[in-house]
Amino acid sequence: MRALDTLGMSVQAIARNKLRSFLTTLGIIIGVASVVAMVHLGQSATRSVTEQIASIGSNLLFVMPGTAQRGPGGLRTTAENFELADVEAIRNEVDGILVAPALTTSATVVVGNANDTIPVIGTTNEYFTVRNHYLDYGREFEDGELSSGAAVCIIGKTLIEEMFLGQEALGANIRVGRTACRVIGVLEEKGESMGQDRDKTILMPVKAVQRRLVGELDVSAIYVSALADGTTGVVQEQIESLLRQRRTPVNGGVDDFYVRDTQDIAQALESTTNTLTILLGAIAAVSLLVGGIGIMNIMLVSVTERTREIGIRLAIGARARDVLTQFLVESIALSTLGGVIGLVIGVGGTWLVTWQLNMPFVISPTVMAVGFSFSVAIGIIFGYFPARKAAMLNPIDALRHE
Amino acid sequence: MTEAGNVGQSARSQPAPYVVEMRDIYKIYGSGATEVRALDGVSLSIRSGEFVAIMGPSGSGKSTCMNILGCLDVPTSGEYWFRGVEVGGLDRDELALLRRHFMGFVFQSFNLLPRTSALSNVELPLIYEGVRPARRHELAMQALATVGLAERAHATSAQLSGGQQQRVAIARALVTEPPVLLADEPTGNLDTVMAGEIMKELVSIREQKGITILMVTHEPDIARYADRVLFFTDGKLIRDGSPAEVIP
Numbered sequence A: 001m002r003a004l005d006t007l008g009m010s011v012q013a014i015a016r017n018k019l020r021s022f023l024t025t026l027g028i029i030i031g032v033a034s035v036v037a038m039v040h041l042g043q044s045a046t047r048s049v050t051e052q053i054a055s056i057g058s059n060l061l062f063v064m065p066g067t068a069q070r071g072p073g074g075l076r077t078t079a080e081n082f083e084l085a086d087v088e089a090i091r092n093e094v095d096g097i098l099v100a101p102a103l104t105t106s107a108t109v110v111v112g113n114a115n116d117t118i119p120v121i122g123t124t125n126e127y128f129t130v131r132n133h134y135l136d137y138g139r140e141f142e143d144g145e146l147s148s149g150a151a152v153c154i155i156g157k158t159l160i161e162e163m164f165l166g167q168e169a170l171g172a173n174i175r176v177g178r179t180a181c182r183v184i185g186v187l188e189e190k191g192e193s194m195g196q197d198r199d200k201t202i203l204m205p206v207k208a209v210q211r212r213l214v215g216e217l218d219v220s221a222i223y224v225s226a227l228a229d230g231t232t233g234v235v236q237e238q239i240e241s242l243l244r245q246r247r248t249p250v251n252g253g254v255d256d257f258y259v260r261d262t263q264d265i266a267q268a269l270e271s272t273t274n275t276l277t278i279l280l281g282a283i284a285a286v287s288l289l290v291g292g293i294g295i296m297n298i299m300l301v302s303v304t305e306r307t308r309e310i311g312i313r314l315a316i317g318a319r320a321r322d323v324l325t326q327f328l329v330e331s332i333a334l335s336t337l338g339g340v341i342g343l344v345i346g347v348g349g350t351w352l353v354t355w356q357l358n359m360p361f362v363i364s365p366t367v368m369a370v371g372f373s374f375s376v377a378i379g380i381i382f383g384y385f386p387a388r389k390a391a392m393l394n395p396i397d398a399l400r401h402e
Numbered sequence B: 001m002t003e004a005g006n007v008g009q010s011a012r013s014q015p016a017p018y019v020v021e022m023r024d025i026y027k028i029y030g031s032g033a034t035e036v037r038a039l040d041g042v043s044l045s046i047r048s049g050e051f052v053a054i055m056g057p058s059g060s061g062k063s064t065c066m067n068i069l070g071c072l073d074v075p076t077s078g079e080y081w082f083r084g085v086e087v088g089g090l091d092r093d094e095l096a097l098l099r100r101h102f103m104g105f106v107f108q109s110f111n112l113l114p115r116t117s118a119l120s121n122v123e124l125p126l127i128y129e130g131v132r133p134a135r136r137h138e139l140a141m142q143a144l145a146t147v148g149l150a151e152r153a154h155a156t157s158a159q160l161s162g163g164q165q166q167r168v169a170i171a172r173a174l175v176t177e178p179p180v181l182l183a184d185e186p187t188g189n190l191d192t193v194m195a196g197e198i199m200k201e202l203v204s205i206r207e208q209k210g211i212t213i214l215m216v217t218h219e220p221d222i223a224r225y226a227d228r229v230l231f232f233t234d235g236k237l238i239r240d241g242s243p244a245e246v247i248p
């Protein structure tokens, strides 16, 4: 018997019962579509996280006061903030870096009739490069403004949209806390990143925030950017040993500061999304299994229904293996058909969701290949038992079947 | 088809005076009190080219005998040679190949695959023989023409009359040109007129091709088309001769 004829017979059998064939493959369609969509969406989410982290600033180190979270429970005791002298020390003694101090607070901001509570960051001009967030228009802080702590500010796009309402912002006076403050620049739009609206912010000279808003002469975080790729490790070690000399450790030699790499954060988030992807993929795989059982069920019914047909085939001279192949090819054809339709729907669904959620559209040939092979494998595994049942029929019994 | 070749060769290698030879065939269903002797020690021989009718009352073992002759069933005991090959020594697949290459079957009813055209039904044995599509189509159309159904080639069994369905079944049984045709009550579901047409068809095919025909029937009028009648009662072959001798 020619292979093409076996395939032809199976296709004819499938076409004879179009509705039933479609319903049979529905389980596989849904299974493959959900596996493909889930895994692709997971990969897309991972990609999106990675891209967001890159937008925070690459080779970026956060130096924070407090003990680093260690072990379960993650006890983090508060510690003294840094001083501007610490920032100067890092700037002078560690090579190949840019340093920006940050004193973060939030203040009630009034623009004309609008008022809102806005995060305010006291910093220096290094901030733009280190945090990868540049001016759209206007100017940076002048040296005099930085050293005197002048009441000037650079604002994010959200303020322009929500508070200025079309009025000219550059040169305007706004109220930040109790300070009247002149707008000298506007930051480029950065959008949402890690659940934070980076456009809803005000930058001021660090000394202005210290004196006019907080009333303390300290710095709540230090941002460090390593200028060369792959040097963050060395930079981190140098900063740690420098700060250890300058600060007194809390009880028993535990550092009262910690340094975080964006890479660490990225890895933590990536492993979370990966776990989620595996979980969702596994749930989807269960539906694929259910689809397989559906195929087996229908193939068994079909074998019983077509007992007489099998009898005629056996009388005509079909061998057990001819009947086995015929039914096996039929179930493989069904599940493969379902797999192909499922792939198309899965990829289409992924595209729709990523487009809606503004996520990167990732297509992985590996995932597609695995989804497709799974559907073929399910046809073989769940088709074998019914096919064997058909092949083992005794010709006489099959012919007598009404 | 090398397997076919093996069976075929051994079947042809010995000179076979008889197409079919049965010796002391028993077919026993159940055991003890419920034992049924469907065939109770049957011996018979049929020469190549004979047209044999198998008769007898209902339950006398006609179909059982036919199924064993057609290698669809195996006897409980006894020996059966088909074209000189002892069938008892063959396995399931070898029997299938024997049927494929040397036998054609026509049953009483539901002979055709449902929702399948007459042409596809007739092509079926050729598919199992591995004949290419173009040649298959040609041979099937020829076979349908022989039974006068060339113009109905694309009708499905639901669109054909009972007599036409039987003619398609005959075309399918003969399309591989087997030396033996086995028919179990081929006219059982047809009226006398149609039955007569089918019988004339069989007689003319036999004259053209010189094949051996084994046919079960319980109607004397149908049996008279044969040139030899075997009469069964209670699983035993009790009479064997020309229609005139056997049919009262």
Ligand SMILES: Nc1ncnc2c1ncn2[C@@H]1O[C@H](COP(=O)(O)OP(=O)(O)OP(=O)(O)O)[C@@H](O)[C@H]1O
Binding pocket: B029, B030, B036, B037, B038, B056, B057, B058, B059, B060, B061, B062, B063, B064, B065, B218
């Ligand atoms: N699978 C089986 N199991 C048990 N008994 C069987 C089986 N097949 C046939 N028989 C019995 O064997 C006997 C012969 O049956 P068979 O079908 O050969 O009769 P028949 O001559 O063809 O009858 P009919 O003219 O009614 O078709 C009957 O008594 C039947 O009941």
Ligand SMILES: [Mg+2]
Binding pocket: B062, B063, B064
């Ligand atoms: Mg019978």
